Amino acid sequence: METDTLGAAGNVAVELVSVSKSYDDVAAVRDLSFSIGRGQIFGLLGPNGAGKTSTLRMMVGITIPDSGEVRLFGRRFDRQSLARIGYLPEERGLYRRMSALGNLVFLGELNGLGAREARRRANAWAERLGLGDWMERKLEEFSKGMQQKVQFIAALLHEPDLLIMDEPFAGLDPVNAAQLKDVLLELKNSGRAILFSTHRMEQVEKLSDAICLLDHGSAVLTGNLREIKARYGKRFVQIEYEGDGRLLAAHPLVESSADYGNYAEVRLKPGADSQELLRELAARCRITRFEVMEPSLEHIFIEAVTKGDGGARA
């Protein structure tokens, strides 16, 4: 008999093993494998239509893989394990003519809570997220951001071990986005596994421990974010300058550049010395900032997709 490994040696909340899914003749997900451990924030990235939502739907049992396997908490997929998952779909959905509390209690009960406990937890979360006075009101009276918070509470109410969130920051203003980020970090620290899917790379970059980059249904990059970045090296330079910076475009050390007049982002050729570039630039113009940095996730993604960088896969 298989055992639950979350909290034991494996610490694996979810594992995809060579999962594929097609709709008619279109392959939505191809041979996808990754796993998410306890206390880990995992970013599933990719442009629209890359297969993110199809992957999430298989993880929460809405659809079944054509081949491969989704394993939850160290066991073969079974619907009982779904009670340990919280899901925030990309297209937010709640009953608009029901009160926020009514929605939350109903969804909490569906996830195994008793009505009284669901009500207690819903009110506690609402107080924390500033919705305390709104719980008896119908959702159709809520702003988009407030509905988003209710949906977020619905995903957390039953204290899931694995939280799956599709575009969780979409539609949130910076204050609410920061509030959500704090909650996510708190959950991570309490040992929950969190997967969030987005096409906004900068959010993943700040929060994720590990990532999977999807393109046309296939993983183009999977693994620990720090390791991936380290693998790409520090070949990116941000330069703020005053004067003539035209030499950047044609400089032999520069592979590519984006020049904005007094600010430029430069990618050095492999093996190029950034100090040499700094010396030459300083001779022609006044440099106010020169920072050598790791590539952004966006750069890595573009490079992986355009060059089919199989070597970078973990």
Next chain:
Amino acid sequence: MAVHGLRNTWLVFRREYLERVLSLSFALTTLLMPSFLLGTVLLPAVLSSSEASHVRSLVIVSPDKAFGESVRGRLWLESNGLYVARVETDASASERALLNRELRAGRINAYVVLDRDAVERGDIAYFTGSRSDFIGSGLVRDAVAYAIRRERLIRRGVPAAEADSMLATVKFRTVNVASSDGASGDMLGGMLAEFGLVFLLFITLLSYGVMVMRSVMEEKGSRIVEVLLCSLTSNELMAGKIIGTGAVGLTQAAVWAVMMVAVTPWLASALHVGTIHLAASWFVYFAVFYTLGFLLYAAMFAAVGAAFESMEDAQQWNLVIISPLIAATVLMGPGLGAPDGPLVVAASMVPFCSPLVMYTRIVSGNPPPWQIGLSIALLAATIWLALRLCGRIYRVGILMYGKRVRIGEIAKWLRYS
């Protein structure tokens, strides 16, 4: 697992049921629909009956005073004292002109001329100021006919008391020996009650079937279905939704049935139709055929709701679904009049029509138990098949967004395991 599934279905059922039953729109339709129906049926009847309760003044022009008095007495008796007449023996043209003036001035409501010649010929003229004085003309006609027959009998040597006894009013009531409880009641009243119940069944089946479709479309449109399917299966969701919405319809029908029982005596009196009998078994069969019919139609409506995103797209399929129900309503008339006609009997076995047609037969006749049993068995088998097929369409359809679905595609969904 099974217990877990049942709990989920129960939770969905409870939400569907309570959200709808406690809504303002439910209270309004539950109260307004019977008020509207009663209003349309009763208002004209009540108005004309209140109109009819005014005392009418008539003149009977009869040179034969005794004959005139005979008509007057009979008219007074038959109209429960509402038609008060005086007898004038002068049938001259000047007297007639005088009566016409009285009629136009509204001092009298009508007069009838019973001169010897007219009585002999049996051709009586009734003069009235109103074009729609049906009740008055009918009462006067009956009273005159009575008096003529009475006089003819007396002329043939029958003693007056015997003639009166021969012409005594016969009390007439309908006894349905085919009815299980041997109920008796007024035939017109019975027809009204039967039609009312069958119509109620049709309205409830149709409106709550469409409600399932709208509810599915709403869940699909709002995307909450994705959240729900993470916690329960599509079958549990569909079952809870159908049973919950169906129970709302049954609740409303039960309220209407109670109202119907309560207002029937008053209705019968307002419509002057005698006793209206309502058999308890009619309500039991109502619940049975509503439940079965609803399960069948709700399964199909749920599939259509899941397959399409807009009401416009779903509209044409709605028509396809409800066409057997419409066909069944065409058979309501023949079914009430001749419940054992071959076409009606055949239609009562066709599952898509049988909820309405078999129920029509049950309330208006006495179909053999084996036919009722067979009809229910065929219906149950069709429901089983419909739930399986529609469940597959529902499962795939509720997650299909953004593209117009074609029939070939739906056929493909049916093949998905």
